[in-house]
Amino acid sequence: MSPRSTVLRAAAPLAAMALAASGCGASTADGGAAAPSRSPVGSYNTQELGTASPLPSRTIADASPTATTQAGSAITSTPSPTPTATCTDRYFSGMTTAQRVGQLFLGGVSAASPNQADLRTLRDNHVGSIMLTGRSSAGTAATRRVVDGFRGQADQVGGRRVGLMVSTDQEGGRVQVLSGPGFSTIPNGLTQGSWSTTTLRNQAAVWAKQLKTAGLNLNLAPVADVVPASLGTRNIPIGSFGREFGHTPAVVTSHSGAFAAGFAQSGVMTTLKHFPGLGQVIGNTDTTANVVDSVTTANSPYLEPFRAGIKAGSPFVMVSLATYSKIDPKHVAAFSPTVISQLLRKQMGFKGVVISDDLGNAVAVRSFTPAQRAVNFVAAGGNMILTVRPSTVPAMTQAIQTRMRQDASFRAKVNDSVHRILAAKKAAGLLDCR
Numbered sequence: 546m547s548p549r550s551t552v553l554r555a556a557a558p559l560a561a562m563a564l565a566a567s568g569c570g571a572s573t574a575d576g577g578a579a580a581p582s583r584s585p586v587g588s589y590n591t592q593e594l595g596t597a598s599p600l601p602s603r604t605i606a607d608a609s610p611t612a613t614t615q616a617g618s619a620i621t622s623t624p625s626p627t628p629t630a631t632c633t634d635r636y637f638s639g640m641t642t643a644q645r646v647g648q649l650f651l652g653g654v655s656a657a658s659p660n661q662a663d664l665r666t667l668r669d670n671h672v673g674s675i676m677l678t679g680r681s682s683a684g685t686a687a688t689r690r691v692v693d694g695f696r697g698q699a700d701q702v703g704g705r706r707v708g709l710m711v712s713t714d715q716e717g718g719r720v721q722v723l724s725g726p727g728f729s730t731i732p733n734g735l736t737q738g739s740w741s742t743t744t745l746r747n748q749a750a751v752w753a754k755q756l757k758t759a760g761l762n763l764n765l766a767p768v769a770d771v772v773p774a775s776l777g778t779r780n781i782p783i784g785s786f787g788r789e790f791g792h793t794p795a796v797v798t799s800h801s802g803a804f805a806a807g808f809a810q811s812g813v814m815t816t817l818k819h820f821p822g823l824g825q826v827i828g829n830t831d832t833t834a835n836v837v838d839s840v841t842t843a844n845s846p847y848l849e850p851f852r853a854g855i856k857a858g859s860p861f862v863m864v865s866l867a868t869y870s871k872i873d874p875k876h877v878a879a880f881s882p883t884v885i886s887q888l889l890r891k892q893m894g895f896k897g898v899v900i901s902d903d904l905g906n907a908v909a910v911r912s913f914t915p916a917q918r919a920v921n922f923v924a925a926g927g928n929m930i931l932t933v934r935p936s937t938v939p940a941m942t943q944a945i946q947t948r949m950r951q952d953a954s955f956r957a958k959v960n961d962s963v964h965r966i967l968a969a970k971k972a973a974g975l976l977d978c979r
Contacts, residue, residue, distance in 0.1 A: 632978035633967040637960075639702040642949065645963045646942050647671025647700065648707070649923070651900065653933030656681035656713065656722050659691060663935040668698040670938045673966065674710035676765070677722055678933050685727030685759040692760030707967075708975025712763035712816075715756060719786045720766075728755050734768055734800075738790035742803035749807025756813055762973050763814045765863065765900075767804040769850035770824040771797045782819075782829040789824065794849040801850050802857055809858075814973060817854045818863035819902055820889060821878060822847050830866040830877075830902065830909035842871045843888050852893055860897045860969050862889060864927065866909035876925070877909060880918075885926035898928045898965050904941075905932030916944030924948075924955060928962035 637645070652667045654660065656677035667675065675695065681688060692711055699709045713722045718733025729752055731737075737745050756764060772784040774792040783789050790800035805815045821841055828836040841847055851862065864879045873883040879901045889895050904910055904918040913921065919930055919941035932938060949956040970976050 632976060633964060633971055636702050636705070636707060636967055636976060637963055640700075640963075642946060643942070644671045644700050644702070644707075645959065646945050646949075648673035648963050648966050649928065649930055649945070649959065650674065650938060650942070651676050651710070651712065651929055651931045652935050652938055653678040653905070653931075654695070654935070655679045656688065656691070657683065659695060660935075664695055664698065666935045666938055670942050671700050672935075672938060673700070673707060673970075674712065674763075674929065676931065676933065677711070677713040677761070679722065681723055682725040684725035685723075685755055687725070688723055688759040688761075696760070705977045708970055708973075710763050710966075710970060710973070710975065711761045712765055713756070713761060714765050715752065716766040716768060716788060717752075718788065720788060723756070723759065727758065733787040734790045735787040737804065738796055738800045740800075742799050745800055746803040746807040746810070749804045750810045751807075753808040753811035753813035757811060761813070762975070763816065763861070764808060765816045765818065767801040767815060767817065768819075769797060769801045769817045769854060770819060770822045771847045771850065772824040776825070779827060780824060781827060781833075782823050782831070784824075794846045798850040798853045802853055805854060805857070805859060812973075814860050814969065816861035816863050816900060817851055817859045819865035819867075820851055820862050821845075821865070821869060821872065821884060822851070823865050823867060826867050831907050834908050834911065836867040836909055837870055838867050839870045841869050843892065848893075855893055855895045855897075859895075860972065861900050861929075862895055862897065863900045863902055863931075864889070866902045866904075866907050879904070879910075879927060880921040880925050882925045890926060896965075898962075898969050899926065900929040901927055901931050903931050903933050905934035905937045915940045920944050920948050920955075923958055923962065926958065928965050 640648075647670055650667075650670070650672040651674040652663075652672045653676045654663050654667070656679050677688075677691075696709055696711075700707050714720050715723060715731065716734065717731030717737060721731050724730065731752055737748075740748070753764070768783060768788045768790070770783050770789055771794050772780045772789040772792060776784060778785045790797045790804075801817065805817070808815045822838070822845075823830075824847060825838045825840040826836050830836045855862070864885060866877050866879055868874065868877050869884065872888065873881040875881075876883075878884040885899055889899065901922050904922060905915070910918050915932075915937040922930055923945060930941065932941070945959065949959055967976065971978060
């Protein structure tokens with residue numbers, strides 16, 4: 546699951562453990578800072594019955610080697626370069642290898658009181674994105690001061706800053722990192738799922754504005770997992786916390802789409818999670834090893850919320866740390882080329898940024914060294930490595946750079962990932978492309 550763990554730590558002990566530290570288990574919102582004059586980020590067009598459909602798209606090249614592009618409402622592909630590609634290419638070309646690798650990381654820092662040693666580690670390793678973890682009740686203004694305090698550590702390329710992506714877990718219910726003056730108390734997913742999609746979209750737009758005011762531009766939500774009613778609260782990572790929007794693919798599809806559309810309306814990016822779904826498992830990957838889904842297939846109806854979200858233009862998809870025995874029994878999803886490159890990329894057509902669940906602290910990957918976790922994820926086709934433990938970053942970045950020197954195909958995957966991340970930052974207004 547991921548960064549959530551720190552969020553729940555202040556809650557009941559078991560709850561804190563269950564959603565321990567990953568960005569998927571109990572993720573919290575991240576606000577987007579796209580200016581109105583720029584292309585919308587992951588624009589959605591939802592209707593009252595909840596079917597998310599893409600708006601007419603305007604192509605904005607993401608400058609990846611395959612020339613994939615992120616459009617205002619959907620992510621499409623284009624065969625030729627555009628001015629945006631030139632902008633992202635300019636940033637990419639000016640980066641050192643260490644700076645490129647740093648863009649692959651989303652490092653956790655305390656929302657209430659960032660540890661200076663952690664910030665120094667992230668800065669020294671050129672980490673390009675930050676996640677606020679734990680809990681803070683300080684409110685929007687105080688959170689903005691915290692964020693502004695570390696934004697200046699972002700790398701510069703050719704005299705222009707590569708803006709930091711700043712995120713958190715702001716789903717609602719037990720998974721809400723940021724609260725206090727200026728922040729709403731967000732209800733859990735099941736409650737949100739009982740609202741009309743119009744109401745949810747409108748409320749989500751308000752929550753996104755609050756995050757944006759606090760200086761955030763990415764939310765590690767919505768949860769697109771479907772927990773069957775027959776499993777209910779026995780599903781520890783999602784059901785036990787009421788994080789799901791509902792118990793059927795139809796309800797989760799409509800309401801995850803409405804949630805994402807509201808955030809896009811306010812210029813804050815969202816992350817569909819936890820692909821290919823944590824609704825069918827019992828154990829929590831944050832706190833349990835060998836969590837297996839023996840139900841979900843590559844054509845499962847429980848994948849419909851992800852399919853619809855991708856079609857509607859989701860800029861990020863988070864991949865889980867469970868193993869799916871009917872899809873790839875040999876790897877956890879985040880280390881599976883079958884899950885990421887075949888199912889998510891090729892079969893479902895996702896062209897945005899693939900982010901991992903927490904690879905820094907989750908028990909599900911403890912049998913791998915931090916170096917192995919980072920390399921395995923990128924080798925499988927992943928793009929952005931989430932770790933709530935900054936202390937794991939040096940070993941991870943070193944391992945990636947070492948593999949890049951040894952393996953041209955791996956190096957190409959890193960370069961592709963950097964282009965995708967820069968394209969997302971461009972769409973969020975974080976690059977100076979004048």
